Structures are given as C-alpha cells and as structure tokens.
Amino acid sequence: MRLISLVTLLFFCAAHGRPNKQDVDYDMEIALPEDGVQNDDNYYDDSDDDDNDEDLPLPVLVSKPTNFMAQENETVHLPCETENGDTPVFIWRKNNEVVFQDTIKFGSFGNNFQISNRTLIISNVGVNETANYTCTILLSKTETLNVTHELLVQTAPKIESLQVLHDNVEIDAGKSLVLTCKAIGYPRPTVVWSKKGERLAEGNTLSIENVSHHDSGDYQCLADNHIEPPAHKFIHISIAHKPVVNIEKLTVNSDEHLDSQLICYVKAVPKPEVVWKKDGVNIVRSDRKHFKHHNHTYILEIQNVKIEDFGIYTCSAYNRVGSSEKNVVLTGFPSPAEHINTFHDADKNIVVVWNVESNSPIVQYEVEYKKNSNSDWKMLHPEVSNPEGNLYTVNTTFTNLPGGHYEVKVRSKNTYGWSDYSPIIKFKNGGHHQHKPHKNVHNHEETPVVIIHEPQAFDGSGITEEGSVAQTSEQSVILQAQFPFEAQNDNTEQKQHTPEHQQQLMKESKGNGTGGVTSVLPTASLLLVTTITILFSH
Numbered sequence: 001m002r003l004i005s006l007v008t009l010l011f012f013c014a015a016h017g018r019p020n021k022q023d024v025d026y027d028m029e030i031a032l033p034e035d036g037v038q039n040d041d042n043y044y045d046d047s048d049d050d051d052n053d054e055d056l057p058l059p060v061l062v063s064k065p066t067n068f069m070a071q072e073n074e075t076v077h078l079p080c081e082t083e084n085g086d087t088p089v090f091i092w093r094k095n096n097e098v099v100f101q102d103t104i105k106f107g108s109f110g111n112n113f114q115i116s117n118r119t120l121i122i123s124n125v126g127v128n129e130t131a132n133y134t135c136t137i138l139l140s141k142t143e144t145l146n147v148t149h150e151l152l153v154q155t156a157p158k159i160e161s162l163q164v165l166h167d168n169v170e171i172d173a174g175k176s177l178v179l180t181c182k183a184i185g186y187p188r189p190t191v192v193w194s195k196k197g198e199r200l201a202e203g204n205t206l207s208i209e210n211v212s213h214h215d216s217g218d219y220q221c222l223a224d225n226h227i228e229p230p231a232h233k234f235i236h237i238s239i240a241h242k243p244v245v246n247i248e249k250l251t252v253n254s255d256e257h258l259d260s261q262l263i264c265y266v267k268a269v270p271k272p273e274v275v276w277k278k279d280g281v282n283i284v285r286s287d288r289k290h291f292k293h294h295n296h297t298y299i300l301e302i303q304n305v306k307i308e309d310f311g312i313y314t315c316s317a318y319n320r321v322g323s324s325e326k327n328v329v330l331t332g333f334p335s336p337a338e339h340i341n342t343f344h345d346a347d348k349n350i351v352v353v354w355n356v357e358s359n360s361p362i363v364q365y366e367v368e369y370k371k372n373s374n375s376d377w378k379m380l381h382p383e384v385s386n387p388e389g390n391l392y393t394v395n396t397t398f399t400n401l402p403g404g405h406y407e408v409k410v411r412s413k414n415t416y417g418w419s420d421y422s423p424i425i426k427f428k429n430g431g432h433h434q435h436k437p438h439k440n441v442h443n444h445e446e447t448p449v450v451i452i453h454e455p456q457a458f459d460g461s462g463i464t465e466e467g468s469v470a471q472t473s474e475q476s477v478i479l480q481a482q483f484p485f486e487a488q489n490d491n492t493e494q495k496q497h498t499p500e501h502q503q504q505l506m507k508e509s510k511g512n513g514t515g516g517v518t519s520v521l522p523t524a525s526l527l528l529v530t531t532i533t534i535l536f537s538h
C-alpha cells in the first residue's frame with residue numbers, strides 16, 4: 001500500500017514539474033525515515049505550542065471512519081481532517097481508484113466530485129457512488145495516515161438483468177427452468193418471483209424442475225427495498241410440447257351446394273404444422289377448398305359441398321416434439337342430438353329437450369327409452385317442429401310415466417337417412433299421483449326435477465332445505481328439488497337416490513357427450529338462466 005502511495009506521489013510531483021521543491025518541503029517538515037531517529041526539533045520550530053514535548057508531534061487524523069447514509073441526489077461531505085499541522089499531500093480513493101490527489105482529479109470522475117481543503121464533496125449521489133472512500137495522508141515516503149468512510153446511497157431498486165439459463169426461452173417439457181434476476185439498489189432489494197399474480201419464490205434465482213406446459217407463461221421478477229418505486233420485469237417462457245388437437249364439432253352436418261367449415265384448435269410449442277387429410281390423403285387447396293388459420297384455430301372451408309366431399313376428415317398437427325390428430329365427420333345425416341334440458345312441465349310430465357342440426361329437412365325422430373337398464377326399449381316419435389336455421393329442437397314429453405329410473409336416447413332422420421343415436425340421458429321420475437290430461441304447455445318455471453349445468457356459472461350458496469346441491473369432480477351440479485308427491489314414494493327406493501348416485505348417473509350420461517367445448521358453453525349459460533328462475537319462483 002505504501003509503495004503504491006509513494007509511486008502515486010512521485011507521479012504527482014513529476015506532473016507538477018517541481019520535484020525539487022516537494023523534496024525540500026519534506027526535508028523541512030518531516031523527519032525522513034532515513035534519519036532513523038525522529039526529532040521533534042526538526043519538525044516544529046516552535047515546540048512551545050505543543051504541550052506534549054515527549055510525543056512525536058506528527059499530524060494526526062481527527063476524522064474517524066464513518067458510515068454515511070445518503071438519499072439519492074443529495075450532496076455528501078467526506079472529511080479528512082488533521083491536527084498538528086497542514087500536510088500538503090493527500091489522496092482520495094473510491095474503493096481502490098484514485099479520485100483526487102490534492103486538487104487534481106483523476107480518472108473518469110465527473111463534476112459532481114469536488115475537493116474543498118481536504119474534504120471530498122460528492123453531489124447528486126446515486127447508486128454508483130455507493131463505495132468505500134479512503135483519504136490517505138502522506139507523511140513521508142513510507143508513512144501514511146488514512147481514514148475510510150463508507151458511503152451508502154439509498155436508491156430505488158433497478159433490475160439490471162432478468163435471464164433464463166442459456167437464454168433459452170423455449171424449454172422442453174421435463175427439463176428444468178432456471179431464471180436469474182439481478183437487482184441493484186440500496187438497501188439490497190429482495191427479489192420475489194411470481195406468475196399470473198401467484199407468488200412462486202423469493203431470491204435471485206428461480207428454478208422449476210420437470211416443467212410441463214402449465215409452466216409456460218410470463219414470469220415476473222419484482223425487486224423491492226422499500227425505496228419507491230419497486231422495479232419489475234417480465235420474461236416469457238414457453239414449454240415445448242407436442243400439439244394438443246381439439247375439434248370444434250365432431251360431426252358437421254351439411255348438404256349439397258352449401259359451404260361448410262371444419263374447425264380444429266391446435267395448441268403447440270413450437271408452432272405446429274397443421275394439415276387436413278381425407279382418407280389419409282393430404283388435402284390441397286383448390287377453388288372449392290380453402291384453409292384459414294388464425295392463432296390456434298385452423299379451418300378447412302369447403303364451398304359448394306358435393307356428395308363426394310362427405311366423409312371423415314383428419315386435422316393433423318406436428319412439431320419437433322411430436323404429433324397428434326383428430327377426426328371430424330362431414331355428413332348429410334343429421335348431427336347426433338345434443339341434450340339441452342330435462343324438466344317437469346306444469347302437469348308433472350318429464351320433458352327432455354335436445355338440439356339437432358340438419359341442413360336438409362328432418363322427417364322423423366325416434367326417441368327410445370326404458371325403465372331401468374335391463375328392460376326393453378320403448379319408442380316415441382316426437383313431432384318435428386320447424387327449425388331455426390338448421391337447428392331443430394326435439395321436445396319429448398313423457399306422460400303417465402311410472403316412477404323410477406329411466407334411460408333415453410334419440411336419433412333423427414333427414415333425406416340422407418338416420419343420424420347416430422345421441423348419448424344416453426338418464427333421469428328419475430318421482431311417479432305420478434294424479435293423471436292430468438297432457439297439455440302441450442311447458443311451464444318449467446314451476447316444478448323442475450333435475451337440472452344439470454356447468455358449475456362455473458353457478459354459485460351454490462343460498463340453497464337450503466328446498467334443494468340439495470352436490471358438486472361432482474366431473475364439474476356438474478345436480479339440483480334435486482323436493483316435490484310433494486315424492487313423499488308417496490317407496491322409502492327404500494328413495495334412499496338409493498342419494499345425490500352421489502345421481503351424480504354418478506349424470507357422469508355416465510355425460511361421458512360420451514359429442515360436440516366440441518365451444519358448443520357446451522351456450523348451453524350452460526342457457527341452463528343457468530333456467531336454474532335461477534326456478535329457485536326464486538317458488
């Protein structure tokens with residue numbers, strides 16, 4: 001250390017072009033080490049000023065090492081005061097870098113570093129001024145005094161970097177995700193990680209092992225040290241996975257000369273290649289067949305449909321991770337019926353409602369039902385009402401039905417032929433205690449039996465004695481209203497029909513539901529409206 005000081009001193013002297021004068025000053029004022037014995041007579045002419053004759057009257061540093069705490073943009077004074085005479089040569093260092101040697105400024109230090117007598121004045125302090133500042137006083141070629149102050153500038157956090165290991169923002173499923181966030185500021189900021197508002201971890205590094213596609217998304221690094229404002233940054237991470245293919249409608253009903261769309265949803269990272277096939281052969285664009293694609297939606301549009309267009313199409317997607325595909329049927333036959341509702345009408349008859357899509361006229365419905373699973377199917381032929389567009393509503397009213405458990409399914413016939421059967425719907429009839437003539441009036445605000453809908457749209461609170469609510473893992477809610485006539489039922493049978501049992505039945509009946517995700521949603525909201533009406537009209 002002394003050696004360095006000395007070298008700097010010599011440099012300083014050379015810079016001033018007056019090495020001789022400097023040497024002379026030293027000879028006069030300071031007992032040089034070569035003298036061996038330090039002689040106070042040599043140092044002070046008037047030794048009377050000094051009460052302590054026996055001590056060596058060398059300059060003493062009176063400034064003690066101090067921790068300075070400053071706010072951003074403040075001005076700080078770092079003292080380097082001595083007693084016992086003015087020593088001409090001093091050096092200020094920031095950490096190990098020389099800032100001043102006497103009044104000469106070094107390095108890249110700007111105007112905010114000033115010297116006044118020996119005090120180092122720093123204005124507009126910021127994060128870069130947080131350092132140890134040492135004032136060194138050169139007593140001789142070998143002897144120095146020094147004082148070190150620590151300056152801590154309170155600064156709001158700043159995120160210097162937010163990085164993913166190897167800069168790889170697309171990670172294969174099963175691998176690890178390692179994120180690093182470097183935040184500066186004083187006091188040292190704490191770093192908190194979160195995703196979608198959910199706190200994940202604290203600390204500069206976030207690692208997640210064995211990632212799956214659920215781990216993709218925007219990760220936030222938030223740095224806070226209670227000095228406003230906190231800093232945050234996002235990084236988007238994708239988890240590579242093979243395509244997930246979904247079909248909007250598994251059966252698309254069409255007719256000659258119509259335009260039809262087959263709609264496929266594909267999610268994949270990296271971006272997938274998607275092709276449409278029919279009978280294993282890739283479909284190429286033609287004047288009647290077009291491909292549309294936006295975001296995750298891939299559409300095959302067939303204009304002016306011909307009979308030979310009917311058949312099974314495949315939406316096939318692949319990327320470097322893998323491939324998947326799903327089929328969709330373009331057909332002239334009616335679509336399999338979609339269950340919409342089951343309720344009691346004003347006469348306590350069970351009414352089951354389905355929707356059927358058909359672009360050519362429906363000529364007949366065939367509803368088959370049976371009591372218990374092992375008896376024979378019986379048949380009903382509900383009348384065909386006018387469609388709305390290509391959507392037909394099948395209302396099936398079961399009159400005078402003995403109490404018990406029922407299964408029911410429907411198919412419909414148009415000019416092309418019979419559709420597939422709908423999935424089986426199960427319901428329970430409480431039994432009839434009176435025989436009213438069937439009226440074709442459906443006042444379903446009055447006496448519902450079974451209502452199924454999606455729980456997302458349903459808040460089960462507020463339902464007490466009147467109805468029991470149970471939620472299944474399959475996300476369906478069954479509301480069993482109590483009816484006066486149920487009291488007449490055989491008790492043992494009642495007991496079997498716990499909500500759990502009902503749920504199981506519902507699960508089973510829903511299990512083979514056709515139709516894409518999207519087509520379920522309007523149904524759910526429709527049913528919700530119905531449910532609310534029922535609850536409050538009692």
Ligand SMILES: *[C@@H]1O[C@H](CO)[C@@H](O)[C@H](O)[C@H]1NC(C)=O
Binds near residue numbers: 072073
């Ligand atoms: C410090 O000064 C800079 C520039 O003049 C300004 O942008 C910043 O907001 C100031 N900081 C504080 C804490 O006042």
Ligand SMILES: *[C@@H]1O[C@H](CO)[C@@H](O)[C@H](O)[C@H]1NC(C)=O
Binds near residue numbers: 116117
């Ligand atoms: C520098 O120090 C001298 C005596 O030690 C004092 O008279 C003078 O006022 C000081 N100057 C400043 C700018 O502090």
Ligand SMILES: *[C@@H]1O[C@H](CO)[C@@H](O)[C@H](O)[C@H]1NC(C)=O
Binds near residue numbers: 127128
């Ligand atoms: C601090 O120093 C770094 C590099 O030396 C520079 O990029 C940055 O702008 C400085 N910050 C301030 C507030 O002066």
Ligand SMILES: *[C@@H]1O[C@H](CO)[C@@H](O)[C@H](O)[C@H]1NC(C)=O
Binds near residue numbers: 131
């Ligand atoms: C000052 O020096 C001390 C001791 O070496 C060290 O612990 C501290 O971190 C330093 N302060 C700054 C602001 O660099």
Ligand SMILES: *[C@@H]1O[C@H](CO)[C@@H](O)[C@H](O)[C@H]1NC(C)=O
Binds near residue numbers: 001002134136147
């Ligand atoms: C400062 O002084 C101490 C003794 O007081 C000494 O150990 C240290 O080496 C000195 N540092 C410098 C940079 O001169």
Ligand SMILES: *[C@@H]1O[C@H](CO)[C@@H](O)[C@H](O)[C@H]1NC(C)=O
Binds near residue numbers: 174210211212
């Ligand atoms: C990784 O996660 C998957 C599910 O995402 C799991 O099946 C597998 O066992 C996990 N592997 C390890 C090594 O934990």
Ligand SMILES: *[C@@H]1O[C@H](CO)[C@@H](O)[C@H](O)[C@H]1NC(C)=O
Binds near residue numbers: 294
């Ligand atoms: C595609 O996604 C973007 C952003 O998520 C959205 O703004 C846009 O509406 C989407 N386009 C279509 C056609 O859905």
Ligand SMILES: *[C@@H]1O[C@H](CO)[C@@H](O)[C@H](O)[C@H]1NC(C)=O
Binds near residue numbers: 353394
């Ligand atoms: C079928 O039932 C629905 C209620 O689900 C009703 O709105 C509609 O009017 C009924 N249609 C016929 C033809 O009865």
Ligand SMILES: *[C@@H]1O[C@H](CO)[C@@H](O)[C@H](O)[C@H]1NC(C)=O
Binds near residue numbers: 423424512
């Ligand atoms: C549901 O589909 C499975 C096979 O996918 C089949 O075994 C079962 O019989 C079907 N159930 C109904 C009610 O169609």
